[in-house]
Amino acid sequence: MQPDVTPARRRPSKEPRHAMPERDALQRAQDFVEVGLGYPEELARAEAERCLQCKNPTCIEGCPVNIDIKRFIGDILEGDYAAGVRTLKERNALPAVCGRVCPQEEQCEKACILAKKSEPVAIGRLERFLGDWELAREASERERPEVAEPSGKRVAVVGSGPAGLACAGELARLGHAVTVFESLHAPGGVLVYGIPEFRLPKSIVQAEIDALVAMGVEIVTDAVVGATYTLGELMDELPASAAREASLLDAGSSRSAPCIRELGFDAVFIGAGAGLPLFLGVPGENLNGVYSANEFLTRVNLMKAYDFPKHDTPVWRGRKVAVVGGGNVAMDSARTAKRLGAEEVFLVYRRTEDEMPARKEEVHHAREEGIDFKMLCSPLEILGHDGWVTGMTATRMELGPADDSGRRAPVCVVGSDFTIDCDTVIVALGTRANPVLTSSAEELELTRRGYIAADEDGATSIPGIWAGGDIVTGSATVIKAMGAGKRSASAIHDRLAVS
Amino acid sequence: MGRPFARRRPPRDAGVYCHLPARLVPKGRPVPFPVVQKRQLSDAVFEMAVEAPAVARKVRPGQFLMLRVGENGERIPLTFSDWDAEQGWVRFIFMVVGKTTHELSHRSVGEDIADLVGPLGRPTHLEGLGRVAVVGGGVGAAVAYPVARGMAEAGAEVTVILGARNADLLILGDQFEKLPISQLVVMTDDGSEGRKGLVTEPLKELCEAAAIDRAMAIGPAIMMKFCSATTRAYAVPTTVSLNPIMVDGTGMCGACRVSVGGETKFGCVDGPDFDGHLVDFEELMSRQRTYADDEREADAAYRKECSCNLT
Ligand SMILES: Cc1cc2nc3c(=O)[nH]c(=O)nc-3n(C[C@H](O)[C@H](O)[C@H](O)COP(=O)(O)OP(=O)(O)OC[C@H]3O[C@@H](n4cnc5c(N)ncnc54)[C@H](O)[C@@H]3O)c2cc1C
Ligand SMILES: Cc1cc2nc3c(=O)[nH]c(=O)nc-3n(C[C@H](O)[C@H](O)[C@H](O)COP(=O)(O)OP(=O)(O)OC[C@H]3O[C@@H](n4cnc5c(N)ncnc54)[C@H](O)[C@@H]3O)c2cc1C
Numbered sequence: 060m061q062p063d064v065t066p067a068r069r070r071p072s073k074e075p076r077h078a079m080p081e082r083d084a085l086q087r088a089q090d091f092v093e094v095g096l097g098y099p100e101e102l103a104r105a106e107a108e109r110c111l112q113c114k115n116p117t118c119i120e121g122c123p124v125n126i127d128i129k130r131f132i133g134d135i136l137e138g139d140y141a142a143g144v145r146t147l148k149e150r151n152a153l154p155a156v157c158g159r160v161c162p163q164e165e166q167c168e169k170a171c172i173l174a175k176k177s178e179p180v181a182i183g184r185l186e187r188f189l190g191d192w193e194l195a196r197e198a199s200e201r202e203r204p205e206v207a208e209p210s211g212k213r214v215a216v217v218g219s220g221p222a223g224l225a226c227a228g229e230l231a232r233l234g235h236a237v238t239v240f241e242s243l244h245a246p247g248g249v250l251v252y253g254i255p256e257f258r259l260p261k262s263i264v265q266a267e268i269d270a271l272v273a274m275g276v277e278i279v280t281d282a283v284v285g286a287t288y289t290l291g292e293l294m295d296e297l298p299a300s301a302a303r304e305a306s307l308l309d310a311g312s313s314r315s316a317p318c319i320r321e322l323g324f325d326a327v328f329i330g331a332g333a334g335l336p337l338f339l340g341v342p343g344e345n346l347n348g349v350y351s352a353n354e355f356l357t358r359v360n361l362m363k364a365y366d367f368p369k370h371d372t373p374v375w376r377g378r379k380v381a382v383v384g385g386g387n388v389a390m391d392s393a394r395t396a397k398r399l400g401a402e403e404v405f406l407v408y409r410r411t412e413d414e415m416p417a418r419k420e421e422v423h424h425a426r427e428e429g430i431d432f433k434m435l436c437s438p439l440e441i442l443g444h445d446g447w448v449t450g451m452t453a454t455r456m457e458l459g460p461a462d463d464s465g466r467r468a469p470v471c472v473v474g475s476d477f478t479i480d481c482d483t484v485i486v487a488l489g490t491r492a493n494p495v496l497t498s499s500a501e502e503l504e505l506t507r508r509g510y511i512a513a514d515e516d517g518a519t520s521i522p523g524i525w526a527g528g529d530i531v532t533g534s535a536t537v538i539k540a541m542g543a544g545k546r547s548a549s550a551i552h553d554r555l556a557v558s
Numbered sequence: 559m560g561r562p563f564a565r566r567r568p569p570r571d572a573g574v575y576c577h578l579p580a581r582l583v584p585k586g587r588p589v590p591f592p593v594v595q596k597r598q599l600s601d602a603v604f605e606m607a608v609e610a611p612a613v614a615r616k617v618r619p620g621q622f623l624m625l626r627v628g629e630n631g632e633r634i635p636l637t638f639s640d641w642d643a644e645q646g647w648v649r650f651i652f653m654v655v656g657k658t659t660h661e662l663s664h665r666s667v668g669e670d671i672a673d674l675v676g677p678l679g680r681p682t683h684l685e686g687l688g689r690v691a692v693v694g695g696g697v698g699a700a701v702a703y704p705v706a707r708g709m710a711e712a713g714a715e716v717t718v719i720l721g722a723r724n725a726d727l728l729i730l731g732d733q734f735e736k737l738p739i740s741q742l743v744v745m746t747d748d749g750s751e752g753r754k755g756l757v758t759e760p761l762k763e764l765c766e767a768a769a770i771d772r773a774m775a776i777g778p779a780i781m782m783k784f785c786s787a788t789t790r791a792y793a794v795p796t797t798v799s800l801n802p803i804m805v806d807g808t809g810m811c812g813a814c815r816v817s818v819g820g821e822t823k824f825g826c827v828d829g830p831d832f833d834g835h836l837v838d839f840e841e842l843m844s845r846q847r848t849y850a851d852d853e854r855e856a857d858a859a860y861r862k863e864c865s866c867n868l869t
């Protein structure tokens with residue numbers, strides 16, 4: 060019999076979790092260069108040493124896509140990074156991204172056995188280490204997933220965020236011809252227009268997208284499904300006129316006539332995200348200087364307004380900025396405002412820091428960078444003069460008894476109104492489903508809140524159309540969206556194999 | 559088999575641009591948006607047609623597109639003035655007011671623009687309108703043109719009122735004349751062509767004579783504001799085509815929000831057409847000025863580089 064290849068159960072290490080080197084808070088708050096520097100090799104090895112290589116690795120359950128964490132850490136221990144990357148990529152196409160932005164403390168690391176007694180293994184940082192190691196290699200040397208023989212089937216993917224990219228990558232690997240339709244001029248979804256450069260460098264996202272393209276995935280930008288194409292058209296047979304044009308082209312005609320792209324896909328996956336920003340609904344919200352986080356971050360990240368006028372899109376650079384909200388989006392907005400030169404940035408949140416949905420690490424970073432947390436405050440009105448924001452009145456809140464969801468609901472403290480002096484307000488209250496696409500297909504069943512109704516695999520009420528990511532769940536996380544995209548890819552593959 | 563369209567994409571020099579509305583990523587294999595026609599209508603107003611077949615087959619009057627001229631460019635909205643689904647082009651008319659429109663005016667036939675996406679926004683309501691006055695002010699005439707044409711084709715009795723500061727700034731007059739409309743009234747501030755005065759004067763006369771059932775006003779916010787005020791007195795339902803600042807044009811950012819009847823609406827997805835009697839024009843005009851300083855800076859920097867003597 061083969062000896063048991065799993066290393067002997069390791070003894071719990073006394074060593075504390077290794078901190079990841081970061082740029083100095085004062086310095087980094089001046090620019091858009093990435094904050095976290097990543098583990099150098101020695102630190103990665105030392106952190107991997109902390110892993111017990113458990114017989115029953117609970118960490119894996121904590122990861123929404125069930126990465127074999129124990130194995131990839133084992134690969135690091137053995138110094139076989141290429142194997143580690145392969146392990147990661149079995150489940151997660153974008154390790155360099157997830158290692159940076161996953162809320163690990165809520166997921167894999169929360170479930171790590173060490174978390175019970177001391178601190179969990181820094182699984183995310185190790186994942187990032189491998190992801191970066193891979194990206195640092197020459198493109199030609201990188202792990203290339205084996206692409207199956209062409210199946211002759213064509214799948215359309217709507218949206219190029221994490222859900223769409225994961226679905227496209229998986230389908231391409233399985234041999235299907237994939238075309239991704241993206242409404243913006245650049246692919247990546249929230250990864251490019253939302254999450255800032257200092258947390259997720261865009262070159263990493265681009266490298267991952269290039270890898271997909273190298274696998275044969277076709278990405279069409281500037282294509283709004285629901286406007287440029289309808290969902291129905293994506294599924295349609297080739298329109299007769301287009302077929303005629305196509306045959307003319309095949310016959311070598313050089314007639315100057317454009318032809319319509321052939322549509323008629325065998326299946327469609329919708330990963331359109333939840334892109335409709337919510338506002339406060341208080342007076343003064345349409346004053347100049349009030350932004351949705353989406354607009355603010357899009358101007359700065361996608362349109363590169365921080366580099367104005369080299370890039371043409373402007374953004375109003377406030378001196379005193381109030382950001383309303385407590386999630387990752389609020390943290391990103393606050394830290395971005397700081398980097399654009401704001402003297403003071405306030406974070407206005409209804410509950411306390413403990414209830415904030417943002418990642419703990421980002422809350423910590425924001426504090427280090429000098430963001431002023433105003434907890435238990437709720438805006439009442441945005442004040443203005445001459446059309447511009449001059450301040451905000453808010454009321455103090457206190458936490459009442461826990462509600463059904465177990466969260467303690469904030470209630471107003473009567474008579475506690477006060478004014479915050481500010482010239483910019485950024486509203487980061489979350490998003491809803493954008494109706495542009497869904498309203499173009501009446502048969503598509505929606506949930507009460509306007510999201511697409513879909514089952515576990517993402518199958519929607521229309522046969523042949525799947526959906527996943529934020530457009531199904533509402534705002535969630537990168538890895539959950541990717542998991543959904545990948546699950547749908549398998550389901551689509553199964554269906555296409557049958558037909 | 560596998561990837562049929564890759565095989566079928568014709569070579570560029572065959573003069574056939576294929577099927578894609580957009581660019582392919584990465585940048586190595588672009589399917590660009592070539593300019594196929596350009597015409598200068600007045601000192602600062604240009605008409606341009608761009609090949610965009612997937613977009614062209616979908617456009618309806620009143621809808622708009624977003625474009626970026628170059629790689630570092632801003633996304634700006636422009637309304638379709640004309641399109642041809644068969645030949646696969648879309649046309650728009652723009653006035654040079656800042657850097658992006660200036661740069662666009664220098665794209666010549668055969669050159670590409672980086673991005674063009676659409677059609678966006680809700681189409682203008684055209685059917686069952688009865689007697690309509692369509693008012694086009696300045697470059698708004700470009701938007702009024704397909705709207706008036708669409709209304710007339712749908713059986714409405716259309717009176718077009720065109721306004722401009724002077725004869726040089728008046729655009730599309732000859733094209734309107736060819737439409738099956740019942741009347742064309744031309745107004746200039748200085749009387750250098752047509753009648754002297756503002757577009758609100760003939761509009762008021764029409765209202766007074768009870769000669770129209772509805773009105774549509776398209777142009778600068780201030781003009782739409784006064785047109786709406788004029789018709790309000792006579793309770794003539796009035797639609798305006800708003801032009802707030804936009805970023806994505808697809809409902810994702812909220813930059814384009816406008817107050818209509820006390821409610822916040824997104825200009826790009828709920829509009830651009832709204833009930834003129836309910837729009838908060840003061841707010842619209844204030845929001846349009848948000849980036850005035852930055853725009854001046856970008857514009858000045860671009861002019862320094864640019865050797866032309868445009869306006
Ligand atoms: C500022 C910010 C910070 C965040 N930080 C984190 C974090 O740290 N960790 C984390 O795990 N999660 C974070 N999230 C959440 C995470 O980014 C999302 O849950 C995830 O991106 C959802 O992926 P998706 O693919 O479903 O949608 P998206 O990423 O939203 O992508 C959807 C894409 O579809 C396109 N699209 C939409 N409609 C159409 C249409 N009609 N036709 C064609 N294309 C269309 C959009 O342009 C977009 O590119 C953050 C989100 C934001 C906004
Ligand atoms: C739905 C819609 C349809 C339009 N149709 C036409 C048209 O058919 N022809 C035409 O000439 N103009 C049209 N406009 C206005 C046109 O978009 C602006 O003139 C253009 O964006 C100016 O860009 P710029 O860089 O040249 O000028 P800038 O110097 O940047 O700005 C000059 C002024 O243009 C407006 N503007 C600037 N950026 C934007 C933006 N991103 N979105 C909207 N407005 C902006 C502002 O009010 C600003 O003060 C339309 C606007 C909207 C919203």
Ligand code: SF4
Pocket residue numbers: 121122123124125126128151157158161162163166167168182183186538
């Ligand atoms: S993908 Fe996210 S949750 Fe899963 S192991 Fe990696 S960091 Fe943890």
Ligand code: SF4
Pocket residue numbers: 109110111112113116117118119128129132170171172173180182
């Ligand atoms: S639970 Fe923690 S210690 Fe155990 S295998 Fe997973 S990461 Fe290692």
Ligand code: FES
Pocket residue numbers: 803804805806807808809810811812813814815824825826827
């Ligand atoms: S332009 Fe962004 S929502 Fe309308």
